Amino acid sequence: MNKSNHIKSGNSAVRALRNWAISLLVLGVAWLLCSSLKKLSSSDVYVPMIFVLAVLIISLLTDGYFYGVLASIVSVIGVNYAFTYPYMKLDFSIYGYPTTFMTMLAVSLVISTLTTRVREQEKLRHETAQAQLKANLLRAISHDLRTPLTSIIGSIDTVIAEDGHLNGSERAELLGDAKKDAEWLVRMVENLLSITRISGAEETVISKSPELIEEIIGECVSNFKKRHPDVNLKVLIPDEPLTVDVDAMLIEQVLMNLMDNAVYHSETMTELSIEASVGEGFARIAVSDDGVGLDPDIIPELFKGQIGASKGHPCDGNKFRGIGLAVCSAIISAHGGSITAANRPEGGAVFEFTIPMEDSLQ
Numbered sequence: 001m002n003k004s005n006h007i008k009s010g011n012s013a014v015r016a017l018r019n020w021a022i023s024l025l026v027l028g029v030a031w032l033l034c035s036s037l038k039k040l041s042s043s044d045v046y047v048p049m050i051f052v053l054a055v056l057i058i059s060l061l062t063d064g065y066f067y068g069v070l071a072s073i074v075s076v077i078g079v080n081y082a083f084t085y086p087y088m089k090l091d092f093s094i095y096g097y098p099t100t101f102m103t104m105l106a107v108s109l110v111i112s113t114l115t116t117r118v119r120e121q122e123k124l125r126h127e128t129a130q131a132q133l134k135a136n137l138l139r140a141i142s143h144d145l146r147t148p149l150t151s152i153i154g155s156i157d158t159v160i161a162e163d164g165h166l167n168g169s170e171r172a173e174l175l176g177d178a179k180k181d182a183e184w185l186v187r188m189v190e191n192l193l194s195i196t197r198i199s200g201a202e203e204t205v206i207s208k209s210p211e212l213i214e215e216i217i218g219e220c221v222s223n224f225k226k227r228h229p230d231v232n233l234k235v236l237i238p239d240e241p242l243t244v245d246v247d248a249m250l251i252e253q254v255l256m257n258l259m260d261n262a263v264y265h266s267e268t269m270t271e272l273s274i275e276a277s278v279g280e281g282f283a284r285i286a287v288s289d290d291g292v293g294l295d296p297d298i299i300p301e302l303f304k305g306q307i308g309a310s311k312g313h314p315c316d317g318n319k320f321r322g323i324g325l326a327v328c329s330a331i332i333s334a335h336g337g338s339i340t341a342a343n344r345p346e347g348g349a350v351f352e353f354t355i356p357m358e359d360s361l362q
Helices: 003-040 046-061 066-082 097-144 146-161 168-199 213-227 248-265 299-304 321-334
Strands: 209-212 233-236 243-246 272-278 282-289 338-343 349-356
Touching (some): 003 046, 046 066, 046 097, 066 097, 146 168, 209 248, 213 243, 213 248, 213 282, 243 248, 243 349, 248 321, 299 321, 299 338, 321 338
Antiparallel strands (some): 209 243
């Protein structure tokens, strides 16, 4: 059995355990409530209504039809045995018993059918969104990979063909350009692997663990300064530790994509800022610059894998924006957060994402 099958099997076991726990808990609460009310009142009119409500809740919160139907059967037998005279004895000849049973069964079937249809529609919407994401990524990849490869081939061809006519600085410049494009291709492959990892399975499964935001940002800053030593970088982090439940490598990739994106696109930028803050149950990280800002027409397309090509804004593959931002969106979504882009009132662009704090997940 491969890893995917292990994951599916584990998820099925967890869902089954959850369904049984919900069913037993709701029926147990209904039983205790009826037992308590029985001591306060000689009437038992409320008992069937309480168990009908229990059947409705179980049908609404569990998967499929099995648990709702089983709850109906258990409820009818339980009401007959423990809460209908003669007590602690089954008597199926009691007046109204068939009506009670059919009512509970009908409630469970109707609610189970509705919830099953809603879940199927949600699954279909999810699959449609994933298909659209993959289509957008493929369109971006066709350009994003071709551009640096063409540049690398051109630089190497020039060095080979004109080797005798090039001085040392010209040769170094051409090879340096080829090296930069090759490094960009490495980051592109990392993005492709991440998006495949996130969207390739039927359910998104990522490896999360408690991580300190300042450590994630620190690692990104260290790597970023190695690649862009001339960029003026400002980092603002709260004094108190911020712990989030994340895949640290993926969140680092999001930050690196956003920081690289700012370098490649923020013309006239003099300062790049990273700021971490705390919201209600969320950690918020903003990457902002003081450059020219974003074209308002392309903001709705930024995280779709292709930037407004239909509106005359072709993706520049060698500037990292196309697929990189789509990967950021997929990673943050898989962590239960959100990501946005906007122009700052004082000038420049800001990309902001949120991820749940560890305490909010307990």
